[in-house]
Amino acid sequence: MNINLQYGTTGLPIDVPGNNVRIIEPTFVPGLTDEAAAFAQVAAAPLGGRPLREIVQSHERLAVVIPDGTRPLPSDRLLPWLFKALPHVPDANIVIINGTGSHRANTQAELAQMVGADVLSRYRVVNHDAHDPSTLALAGTGPDGRKVYMNREYVEADKRIALGFIEPHFMAGFSGGYKGIFPAIADINTIMHYHRAQVIGDPRSTWGRLHDNPTQDQVRAYGQVLPLDFLLNVTLNRKRQITRFFCGDPLTAHEAGCAFAKSTAMVACPHPYPIVVTSNSGFPLDQNLYQTVKGMSAAAQIVADGGLILAAARCNDGFPAHGNFREFLTQHASPQAILDTINTPGFSKFDQWQAQLFALIANRAKVGVYSEMADVDLQAAHIEPVKDISARLTLELQKRGLDTPIAVLPEGPMTIPYLA
Numbered sequence: 001m002n003i004n005l006q007y008g009t010t011g012l013p014i015d016v017p018g019n020n021v022r023i024i025e026p027t028f029v030p031g032l033t034d035e036a037a038a039f040a041q042v043a044a045a046p047l048g049g050r051p052l053r054e055i056v057q058s059h060e061r062l063a064v065v066i067p068d069g070t071r072p073l074p075s076d077r078l079l080p081w082l083f084k085a086l087p088h089v090p091d092a093n094i095v096i097i098n099g100t101g102s103h104r105a106n107t108q109a110e111l112a113q114m115v116g117a118d119v120l121s122r123y124r125v126v127n128h129d130a131h132d133p134s135t136l137a138l139a140g141t142g143p144d145g146r147k148v149y150m151n152r153e154y155v156e157a158d159k160r161i162a163l164g165f166i167e168p169h170f171m172a173g174f175s176g177g178y179k180g181i182f183p184a185i186a187d188i189n190t191i192m193h194y195h196r197a198q199v200i201g202d203p204r205s206t207w208g209r210l211h212d213n214p215t216q217d218q219v220r221a222y223g224q225v226l227p228l229d230f231l232l233n234v235t236l237n238r239k240r241q242i243t244r245f246f247c248g249d250p251l252t253a254h255e256a257g258c259a260f261a262k263s264t265a266m267v268a269c270p271h272p273y274p275i276v277v278t279s280n281s282g283f284p285l286d287q288n289l290y291q292t293v294k295g296m297s298a299a300a301q302i303v304a305d306g307g308l309i310l311a312a313a314r315c316n317d318g319f320p321a322h323g324n325f326r327e328f329l330t331q332h333a334s335p336q337a338i339l340d341t342i343n344t345p346g347f348s349k350f351d352q353w354q355a356q357l358f359a360l361i362a363n364r365a366k367v368g369v370y371s372e373m374a375d376v377d378l379q380a381a382h383i384e385p386v387k388d389i390s391a392r393l394t395l396e397l398q399k400r401g402l403d404t405p406i407a408v409l410p411e412g413p414m415t416i417p418y419l420a
Contacts, residue, residue, distance in 0.1 A: 005389075005410050006238070006282035008314040012370070015390040016277070018397050020405045026415045027264040031241025036081050039245055043085045046230070046248025047256055055229050056159045058088040061095070063157035065180055068100045069110045070284050070291055072240055073165045076116035082161070082232060083123075095153045096125045099162075099184030102191050102350065104322045105129065126153060130188040140225030148225045149187035161230045166246065166257035168265050168416040170297040170357065171200060172216045173209040176233045176246075177254030178223030186222065188350065194218050195353035197342050201360070207301065207416045208266050210258050220251070233257050235264075238411055268420035272304035273405045275396060277389065279312045279412040286313035286412075288320040289373065289381070290351075293358045295412035300361045302407055302417045307365045308396055310389055311412075315371035319381075328355035329381035335362035368392060 001021050005012040032038045043052040056062050064082065066075045079096070083089075096115065098106055105127035112120050119125075128151050129135050137155040139148050154160060166176035183191040194215075199205060205215040231250040234242045235257060243264075246257035280286035280295035292313040299309045319326035328351060332338045338359040342352050361367065368384035375385040386392050397404055409415050 003408055003410055005277070005279040005312045006412060007279055007286065007312050008316070009283045011282065012279070012312050014277075014312075016406060016408060017390065017394050017402075018404060018406050019402050021408065022273075022405070023408050023410065024267050024269070024415055024417050025409075025411060026267070029235070029237050029243040029264055031237060031239065031243060035077065035242045038242070039078070039081045039247075040085065042245045042247045046253070047246065048249030048252030049230065052085050052230055052247075053088075056086055056089055058090070059093075060089070060158035061093050061156070062086070062089055062159050062161065063095050063097055063154045065097045065099045065154065065160070065162045065185055066115065067164055067180065067184070068098055068103055069106045069114055070103060070287060071165070072236065072281070072284055073163060073234070074240060074242065075114050075163060076119070078163055078232060078234070079115055079119050082163075091122050094123050095157070096123055097151050097153055097185055098125065098127045099180060100128045100130070101183045101186070102130050102188060102323070104320070128185045130186060130191055133187075136187050142222050142225060146190065146193065148190050148222050150181070150226065151185040154181075154185055155226060159229045160226070161232060162228050162250070163232045165234050165236055166254070166261045167235070167414060168207045168261060170207055170294050170413065171205045171353075172219055173207065173213045174216070174254075174258040174261060176257055177219070177231065177250055178228070179219050181228065182219050182223035190222065192348055192350065194222065196348070197352065197356060200353045200356050201343075207298070208262055208418070210255070235261055238414065265414060266416045266418060269302050269407070269417045270420055271405070272307070272419065273302050273407040274304045274307045274400060275310070275393065275404060275406045276303045276307065276409065277310045277312075277393070277406065278409040281412040281414050283314070286315065288317040289313070289315050289369070289371070290320060290323070290325045290354050292369065293354050293361070295409070296361050296367060297357060298409055298413040298416055299407075300364065302419060303365045305364055308368065309361070309365050310368045310370070310386060310392060312370045312389060315369070315373045318373060318377070324349055324351040325354055326381070328352065329358065335359035335382055339363070
């Protein structure tokens with residue numbers, strides 16, 4: 001069976017051997033016929049709120065938060081439509097904040113690709129820096145009494161808008177909503193608290209669970225210490241076309257978008273699979289191994305204990321070089337050793353959350369990755385380098401038998417399978 005995995009910008013065709021192969025994909029929803037007109041309509045009649053034009057006054061300072069370069073949101077299309085709906089607001093009153101969370105800043109070239117050259121030249125665009133106290137300001141106090149600091153430009157603005165897209169998320173249940181604010185523009189201390197081991201390890205912090213999810217609960221609680229005035233969320237198909245807009249009141253619009261995403265992106269499976277092949281949805285999500293944990297996690301939802309996960313992700317940005325993810329994976333003797341360190345009382349270190357999730361997966365199944373990374377780097381991270389996915393599958397079926405069930409997720413974490 002020939003299958004094209006989403007990989008980089010070109011895709012990766014593979015031949016899947018065996019007699020028992022299931023392809024698991026989200027329900028394909030066609031893109032909107034006229035995206036710009038559809039946005040103009042929802043901006044005038046949003047979900048649970050006033051029309052966008054009435055929300056921002058001409059004299060007010062507006063902060064617009066966008067996802068960083070690891071997210072496939074078409075900000076270059078959305079931002080011009082947004083500003084067209086606010087013709088009375090001067091360009092000088094608007095700042096666009098790149099919500100990097102704890103990720104690296106995006107370069108000027110990357111920002112131009114993300115927002116479009118015209119937007120970058122007309123408006124002030126800033127990278128969030130969670131580590132620099134001079135760029136942060138007190139946003140408020142969380143329900144647990146914790147002081148929450150956010151990007152100063154956001155805190156000092158008169159009105160606030162967040163852009164994002166909604167899909168199942170491996171910790172928060174779903175992306176979008178207040179996740180575009182928290183942890184995207186929060187301080188590193190609050191981000192560390194948000195990602196603490198007991199929350200990440202909670203089985204309720206998982207794909208497709210919006211309520212009674214300790215991760216999503218924190219997203220909303222901390223995000224709302226300084227409430228959004230307008231949410232601009234979309235859902236996307238595999239062609240990166242916009243399938244629906246969910247705009248207006250942050251909670252109302254997000255709830256509606258999550259219900260739609262769940263109905264199209266989550267697929268029930270009757271049994272676990274000894275072998276699961278996945279991607280990481282291609283560019284921009286598969287730029288590094290850190291993000292590739294998402295594709296692994298999607299596969300882990302249906303892999304049998306002791307099974308094999310094969311992930312195709314370009315990883316042209318490596319582990320990446322910044323942060324502690326590489327150190328966690330390569331300086332421990334095993335995935336269990338990673339978990340032992342992270343679960344030590346009082347332990348707290350930047351990037352531990354992604355290492356924790358990887359270790360939980362690698363404890364249950366063998367993980368192989370097809371990528372641009374060096375074999376020695378993957379091996380040091382307890383990952384099997386895979387040079388040819390088809391050949392690796394053939395080898396595995398020689399051991400297990402040609403009738404061994406294989407599941408393939410061509411779009412990776414854009415499809416979330418679950419055991420019915």
